[in-house]
Amino acid sequence: MSREMLEAFRILEEEKHINKEDIIEAVKESLKSAYRRRYGQAESAEIEFDEKTGDFQVYTVREVVEEVFDSRLEISLKDALAINSVYELGDRIRFEESVSEFGRVAAQSAKQTIMERMRRQMREVTFNEYKEHEREIMTGTVERFDDRFIYVNLGTIEAQLSKQDQIPGEVFKSHDRIEVYVYKVENNPRGVNVFVSRSHPEFIKRLMEQEIPEVFDGTVEIMSVAREAGDRTKVAVRSHNPNVEAIGTIVGRGGANIKKVISKFHPRRLDPKTGLYVPVEENIDVIQWVEDEAEFIYNAIAPAEVDQVIFDENNSKHAIVVVPDNKLSLAIGRRGQNVRLAAHLTGFRIDIKSASEYEAMEESLLAAQEAPVEEFETVEVLADEPVLEIAD
Template sequence: MSKELLGALDVLETEKGIDKQVVIDALEAALVSAYKRNYDQAQNVEVEFDQRKGDIHVYAVKKVVDQVYDSRLEVGLDEALTINKGYELGDDIKFEVTPKNFGRIAAQTAKQVILQRVREAERNIIYNQYSQYENEIVTGEVERQDSRFVYVSLGKVEAVMGRQDQMPNETYRIHDRVKVYVTRVENATKGPQVFVSRTHADLLKRLFEQEVPEIYDGTVEIMAIAREAGDRAKVAVRSNNPDIDPVGTSVGPRGQRVQTIVNELGGENMDIVEWTDDEAKFIANALNPAEVLDVIFDPNNERACEVIVPDYQLSLAIGKRGQNARLAAKLTGYKIDIKSESEASAIMEADQAADEATTGATVSEDDATEPAAETVADDTTSEETPVNDATTDVASDESAE
């Protein structure tokens, strides 16, 4: 058994990449439990594996004490000195207690430990391998499908794609080759579990990086993505080089670059717009292909705005079932209220009329107040007149005198 065990450990280390010492440590711990279980022993025991010969030895560990209360755990100082005069109180002494038939138990335990370690090592290898692909694109083969998942083989592991990660315009058949985006990798008890998606926005980003060298090297940068998988997507790009047009570069000559991505996603339409620091201009770009006349920001809500478009462009700006406006709002992070030019003018005229009416009412109230002031002035004058008359009379009397 010793030679076979040593050979097995060498094979594990060479072919499976499992460290021999890790298996030996696990084997020794398992043999301690096996010894206590099979020989009804509860004392402190240690198992040592001879890596040169492959032999296994079991030792009972006892502490040197003055007075022995439990012979299974303690040994007297006098007895310890007969073994070796260098022992002192508190030292641990190992006494070999290897049973004669322990080899059979050791072989069974070794087999179980090795199989367990092989499974763990394979799970760790797969987890480490695919965890590196997290947030990246991989190509897999559809294996099967049920009501919850599409199962995609990635080689050594089977990935799962939930219903929310499946494209509504795609049908997945066995042996189909598909590009999927690895959203997360979990090291579960039953083995590594890889979750993939075809609807994630970052799948689109990785596809652009594959098709557009300028995006891959960072010359052109994807700033935002708004996507309704399988139907339409908007991508905002900017250039870090003033001599490079980000939109034209992303589209490619005669649209070849973006068309490759559209084909990969089953005909999903792409709107590529230029990202800019000017938020009003960016919002106008996001509503492409509609023409925008004006963007008015809401003073009471910093993330809301009103967009004015020509009358004939209103339906285009809103889009089918509001899709264009919805994607633009998601791309920019603004709540967008779209109005036609005539509607906006009518609202503005109504507001002006209301303001004028309010102003007129205020002026009328002021006018109504002025006669009262004049009356007071008249009253004052009428009250002063007798005083003047009295003064005149006094003056006349004096003259008469």
């Protein structure tokens, strides 16, 4: 051990982010372990490190006794007095041991211990680095593909972009630069896993924060996002400044802000019908958020008109939305998409009813309430069924 050891410690600390104290502790443990293997015990061993010279000293401590039973732990009074006449029974004397006798074994052990600590600490450093970026957008490079993931290089780690986290139909090639949303960072014994997404609703929110100054500074707040990636998104917004109109700010003049957000998606995807690459188009509906839940649901069902919103007395998060007969299909949307997005946006379970359906449902309930007494038992059996079952 020498000043070269100090230099090695400095390099490990600066380049590998391994604390010098951890390395010194690892070497001490290794020396003690090597001493134990050589002499069968290490209770009496003390390891010290000289910060100036970079040397490790190994000492054994022996107790002064009348009769010696273990020469590694004890020393006779006669031998102790030969060293110094002041020693008495019960005193403890330190003896420096030759490190070279077991140093080679200790060096191997120390190397293994240091490597393990280095891996553990580098894993911790990597985890902390990317944990800070959780729930943020990062830019990376597409590195490779397998059946489960696209691996995106974020700098010091390959993040995993699963199929469900990709925008449907979006196509990438190796070395493409893409933006991804970091939604989960895990630290486990095998390493750090970073999971990223381009289909996550928060991806839209973060893009708007990047591209629209009023969203970034908090003047306009994005309250919720519902998304079916690659097809349609609903965004609920409100303004904290009476002079700033929330929807107009998000859309921008001539749709400029929305276009900037959409341009952040990969510019083209493969159309399976034509076999050609076409631009990715994801419609973004911007909805006015309001505190009144009925009005918020009314806004969320847009572009369909709403006649009324009726809340379920037995379930505070369920609502029936009544729309004109000729707006029913528009309110429900293609494959139920419009009402599904509205439900995610508002946090309500929403049942869409046409005006005629709702009127028939009310008439049925009214007739049940007005039924003659002799039919009461039959009506009561039906009434045991939930009102919503009857409505359906």
